[in-house]
Amino acid sequence: DSGVTQTPKHLITAxxxxxxxxxxxxxxxxxxxxxxxxxxxGLQFLIQYYNGEERAKGNILERFSAQQFPxxxxxxxxxxxxxxxxALYFCASSPRTRLAGSDEQFFGPGTRxxxx
Amino acid sequence: GQNIDQPTEMxxxxxxxxxxxxxxxxxxxxGLFWYQQHAGEAPTFLSYNVLDGLEEKGRFSSFLSRxxxxxxxxxxxxQMKDSASYLCAVSRPTLLYGQNFVFGPGTRxxxxx
Numbered sequence: 001d002s003g004v005t006q007t008p009k010h011l012i013t014a015x016x017x018x019x020x021x022x023x024x025x026x027x028x029x030x031x032x033x034x035x036x037x038x039x040x041x042g043l044q045f046l047i048q049y050y051n052g053e054e055r056a057k058g059n060i061l062e063r064f065s066a067q068q069f070p071x072x073x074x075x076x077x078x079x080x081x082x083x084x085x086x087a088l089y090f091c092a093s094s095p096r097t098r099l100a101g102s103d104e105q106f107f108g109p110g111t112r113x114x115x116x
Numbered sequence: 117g118q119n120i121d122q123p124t125e126m127x128x129x130x131x132x133x134x135x136x137x138x139x140x141x142x143x144x145x146x147g148l149f150w151y152q153q154h155a156g157e158a159p160t161f162l163s164y165n166v167l168d169g170l171e172e173k174g175r176f177s178s179f180l181s182r183x184x185x186x187x188x189x190x191x192x193x194x195q196m197k198d199s200a201s202y203l204c205a206v207s208r209p210t211l212l213y214g215q216n217f218v219f220g221p222g223t224r225x226x227x228x229x
Contacts, residue, residue, distance in 0.1 A: 055214025107158035
């Protein structure tokens with residue numbers, strides 16, 4: 001158990017819909033990262049927040065958005081869903097924002113999204 | 117663009133040593149990570165290199181050569197539970213003091229008895 005929690009575990013929805021994935025980081029971690037993992041694309045970095053502020057952006061579609069709240073939990077919003085958005089979405093947390101020594105990330109168990 | 121290459125699959129025998137290579141070409145470099153991922157589970161951290169050389173951690177070691185854009189993960193005394201995918205990832209710094217990660221496709225290792 002990494003200490004990072006994600007809800008829901010599974011989500012099934014239809015094309016065109018909007019969903020929200022939730023992540024609670026490890027106690028004391030200020031950074032949250034979101035990843036998408038599909039079979040054909042591997043693990044793709046989406047976005048990073050540190051203490052409520054966006055700090056890095058990866059391959060995140062404009063239909064997707066995220067935020068980190070004052071209590072440090074984070075939400076990833078996916079809208080106008082397409083079949084290709086079906087994937088495993090991971091959240092990870094770490095204590096800091098930029099590397100200073102070994103700043104490993106701790107991954108949550110993931111949310112499996114199925115778009116029908 | 118950003119590119120990380122790893123062999124797709126490798127097979128080794130229980131008790132043996134295996135080396136998983138990773139080559140990368142990225143704009144910006146802040147460190148190289150190795151993660152282990154069992155099927156259907158979350159990745160777990162194995163090692164991190166920011167300077168050239170070898171980092172050893174129990175049965176796992178990781179090597180980095182920044183000038184060559186090359187790293188490897190060495191697994192010794194292989195056990196059946198080491199059967200998993202191994203992900204190489206490069207961290208790139210951002211202007212906002214963040215970390216932008218690029219992951220390789222992963223190497224699926226099968227350990228045979």
